[in-house]
Amino acid sequence: MSETLLKVENLKKWFPLKLGFFRSLVSKKLLYVRAVDGISFDIKNEEIFGLAGESGSGKTTTGRCILRLIEPTDGRIIFEGRDITKLTPDEMKSFRRRMQIIFQDPYESLNPRMTVEDIVAEPLRILRIANSEDEIIAKVKEILTKVGLTPPEEFMFRYPHELSGGQRQRVAIARAFVINPKFVVADEPVSMLDVSIRAEILKLMLSLTKEYRSSFLYITHDLALAKHLCNRIAIMYLGKIMEMGTTEQVIDNPLHPYTKALIAAVPIPDPTARRSEVVIKGEIPSPVNPPSGCRFHTRCPSVIGEICRKEEPELIEIEKGHFVACHIYSKK
Amino acid sequence: MPLLDVRNLTTYYMTRRGPVRAVEDVSFAVEKAQAMGLAGESGCGKTTIALSLLRILPPEGKIVRGQILFEGKDIVKMSEKELREHIRWKGIALIFQGAMNALNPVYKIKEQIVEAIKIHEPNVTKREAEERAKKLFELVGLDPSRVDNYPHEFSGGMKQRACIAMALACNPKLLIADEPGTALDVVVQAQILKLLRELKEKLSISLIVISHDLSLITETCDTIAIMYAGKIVEFADIVEMFKKPLHPYAQALIESFPSISSKKYKFVSIPGAPPNLLNPPSGCRFHERCKYAMDICKKKEPEFKEVSKGHFVACHLVGG
Ligand SMILES: Nc1ncnc2c1ncn2[C@@H]1O[C@H](COP(=O)(O)OP(=O)(O)OP(=O)(O)O)[C@@H](O)[C@H]1O
Numbered sequence: 121m122s123e124t125l126l127k128v129e130n131l132k133k134w135f136p137l138k139l140g141f142f143r144s145l146v147s148k149k150l151l152y153v154r155a156v157d158g159i160s161f162d163i164k165n166e167e168i169f170g171l172a173g174e175s176g177s178g179k180t181t182t183g184r185c186i187l188r189l190i191e192p193t194d195g196r197i198i199f200e201g202r203d204i205t206k207l208t209p210d211e212m213k214s215f216r217r218r219m220q221i222i223f224q225d226p227y228e229s230l231n232p233r234m235t236v237e238d239i240v241a242e243p244l245r246i247l248r249i250a251n252s253e254d255e256i257i258a259k260v261k262e263i264l265t266k267v268g269l270t271p272p273e274e275f276m277f278r279y280p281h282e283l284s285g286g287q288r289q290r291v292a293i294a295r296a297f298v299i300n301p302k303f304v305v306a307d308e309p310v311s312m313l314d315v316s317i318r319a320e321i322l323k324l325m326l327s328l329t330k331e332y333r334s335s336f337l338y339i340t341h342d343l344a345l346a347k348h349l350c351n352r353i354a355i356m357y358l359g360k361i362m363e364m365g366t367t368e369q370v371i372d373n374p375l376h377p378y379t380k381a382l383i384a385a386v387p388i389p390d391p392t393a394r395r396s397e398v399v400i401k402g403e404i405p406s407p408v409n410p411p412s413g414c415r416f417h418t419r420c421p422s423v424i425g426e427i428c429r430k431e432e433p434e435l436i437e438i439e440k441g442h443f444v445a446c447h448i449y450s451k452k
Numbered sequence: 453m454p455l456l457d458v459r460n461l462t463t464y465y466m467t468r469r470g471p472v473r474a475v476e477d478v479s480f481a482v483e484k485a486q487a488m489g490l491a492g493e494s495g496c497g498k499t500t501i502a503l504s505l506l507r508i509l510p511p512e513g514k515i516v517r518g519q520i521l522f523e524g525k526d527i528v529k530m531s532e533k534e535l536r537e538h539i540r541w542k543g544i545a546l547i548f549q550g551a552m553n554a555l556n557p558v559y560k561i562k563e564q565i566v567e568a569i570k571i572h573e574p575n576v577t578k579r580e581a582e583e584r585a586k587k588l589f590e591l592v593g594l595d596p597s598r599v600d601n602y603p604h605e606f607s608g609g610m611k612q613r614a615c616i617a618m619a620l621a622c623n624p625k626l627l628i629a630d631e632p633g634t635a636l637d638v639v640v641q642a643q644i645l646k647l648l649r650e651l652k653e654k655l656s657i658s659l660i661v662i663s664h665d666l667s668l669i670t671e672t673c674d675t676i677a678i679m680y681a682g683k684i685v686e687f688a689d690i691v692e693m694f695k696k697p698l699h700p701y702a703q704a705l706i707e708s709f710p711s712i713s714s715k716k717y718k719f720v721s722i723p724g725a726p727p728n729l730l731n732p733p734s735g736c737r738f739h740e741r742c743k744y745a746m747d748i749c750k751k752k753e754p755e756f757k758e759v760s761k762g763h764f765v766a767c768h769l770v771g772g
């Protein structure tokens with residue numbers, strides 16, 4: 121688990137803001153939603169890399185940019201040594217076989233008019249991975265068995281609405297893994313599921329990760345789960361990474377005031393444990409006009425002075441593998 | 453006498469395909485100034501209980517049997533008029549699941565609160581109601597000058613606060629919050645949970661917090677009822693429940709929650725899926741997924757009995 125599989129460098133995604141016709145006449149400047157505003161990280165082979173943060177911090181946009189489901193505004197995405205942001209659609213195809221995505225909502229991500237068989241077989245057909253229809257069917261049956269939809273014959277001809285939420289998410293996982301992906305973006309894959317079946321889906325993902333030796337970008341807002349699932353974690357806020365490191369570093373020993381506040385707010389399912397604490401006020405500001413300097417300064421309980429309002433802190437390595445973007449640490 | 457004493461409440465939805473047995477023989481009590489958590493997974497009947505307590509079920513929803521004693525009087529037997537004059541908003545107020553996204557977009561928040569007050573307290577003038585709306589805003593931590601805003605001018609957390617303010621408009625004795633944390637970020641959720649705790653203290657009202665997330669209930673409640681497939685399987689003091697859960701479903705549910713403070717998480721899950729309530733399993737409704745199931749579990753429904761003071765369980769393994 122040491123070589124780098126994926127390297128993201130200074131990734132940016134700005135969405136042009138759609139103004140009403142008259143507003144657009146008046147306002148000369150084009151406004152942007154700076155969903156992802158210059159982030160860098162890498163993912164190693166067989167690693168589960170967690171991307172966490174509040175709603176709207178840019179997690180999904182990051183995942184989609186990496187797979188080029190949307191085009192990044194700027195930055196490089198280096199997968200197995202090649203910058204895939206420069207590839208033509210045709211060249212991209214061979215990379216697509218190695219990268220997959222599992223979406224958050226098992227109710228919306230599957231085409232309701234397709235059977236389970238067709239849903240799972242689709243990537244094989246589009247990417248022309250199998251040689252014959254028989255081979256396709258055999259592969260579909262094999263992966264359905266692996267994700268626990270057994271016997272496969274019983275599920276292949278069903279439509280999504282004939283499945284429970286957990287079964288649908290298994291279909292989505294089967295579809296992602298049927299092509300032996302090297303890299304999978306899992307965007308909140310269990311947040312819609314009941315807790316009693318979540319663990320089962322996660323265990324399944326973990327075992328497939330081992331079996332296929334794949335890596336994961338695991339997008340979540342659930343820090344308790346991320347703690348037990350991920351090798352490393354990055355915490356995003358308004359399109360920027362605030363802190364990044366191993367799970368122990370970030371969750372058990374957070375340094376950034378934002379990470380500290382997030383962790384303090386997580387409720388603990390134990391009535392004798394500490395109560396969640398509200399360390400920061402208000403809610404995440406708009407990414408159209410992010411605060412100057414450190415984006416977190418408007419809510420930060422530890423502002424150290426003018427510098428927080430004026431200068432954007434860089435993400436720097438504080439201890440081996442532990443990165444923090446905060447002036448408390450940069451101005452030693 | 454508890455403020456709310458529910459006995460054998462049974463509510464079905466009469467559908468073309470037959471009755472959906474959403475709530476069956478459910479009993480629990482909420483004391484004055486106490487908070488009870490109602491936990492359980494999607495579709496187990498939590499919201500149906502809340503709607504039954506206020507008698508605001510959709511037309512196909514019917515309370516088939518049971519009693520809902522509120523301050524000693526049976527809500528099941530009350531007329532619409534009595535419900536309107538004494539129970540809804542004044543006795544029991546409900547913050548609906550997803551209410552923050554259901555605020556009417558074309559009316560100012562103030563108008564929505566005033567309307568709620570005027571319906572339930574016709575003698576209050578508009579002026580007084582508006583004053584009260586401002587006070588309520590202050591109570592829930594919103595700037596009173598913002599009562600004139602429209603819902604879309606509020607963030608998610610502010611909308612949830614506005615919904616709580618609206619629920620408190622007629623000084624209820626019992627406040628029910630149905631999934632108060634869902635769709636909120638953890639920081640905002642922590643703010644809302646803190647507000648609920650403070651309101652309970654400040655107003656000494658009783659609370660029912662409905663959630664599929666046990667950690668929200670441990671943060672706010674004194675007692676907890678765990679539901680599975682239309683039944684309460686266990687009810688206890690919250691500390692007791694987490695120390696010594698007795699029902700296999702309660703045990704598995706508690707174990708399956710990852711905690712950010714624990715060293716290890718075992719990825720525990722319960723195989724299978726909850727049953728269809730059109731046709732729930734015979735005997736114990738959990739028997740198909742229970743790893744301890746015995747012969748009797750398929751045949752006979754376990755009784756909901758008190759195994760120690762205030763600790764109730766429905767399982768053949770417990771209490772002979
Ligand atoms: N297609 C789009 N056009 C314009 N703005 C967008 C678009 N997609 C996302 N955004 C904006 O970009 C920001 C980041 O969105 P994104 O979906 O990446 O957040 P997220 O971290 O995944 O949030 P969540 O936890 O809610 O899923 C948000 O402000 C969002 O409104």
Ligand SMILES: Nc1ncnc2c1ncn2[C@@H]1O[C@H](COP(=O)(O)OP(=O)(O)OP(=O)(O)O)[C@@H](O)[C@H]1O
Nearest residue numbers: 465467472474493494495496497498499500510729
């Ligand atoms: N109007 C209705 N007609 C028929 N069945 C219904 C109706 N409303 C709810 N049900 C069914 O009754 C059962 C209980 O539903 P309820 O909404 O009370 O569950 P819940 O515990 O609140 O779930 P959630 O956590 O998803 O909100 C479910 O099986 C549901 O499908």
Ligand code: SF4
Nearest residue numbers: 414417420428446447
């Ligand atoms: S840079 Fe300043 S404002 Fe930003 S997190 Fe650090 S202390 Fe807070």
Ligand SMILES: [Mg+2]
Nearest residue numbers: 179180181307
């Ligand atoms: Mg997202």
Ligand SMILES: [Mg+2]
Nearest residue numbers: 498499500549
């Ligand atoms: Mg509900």
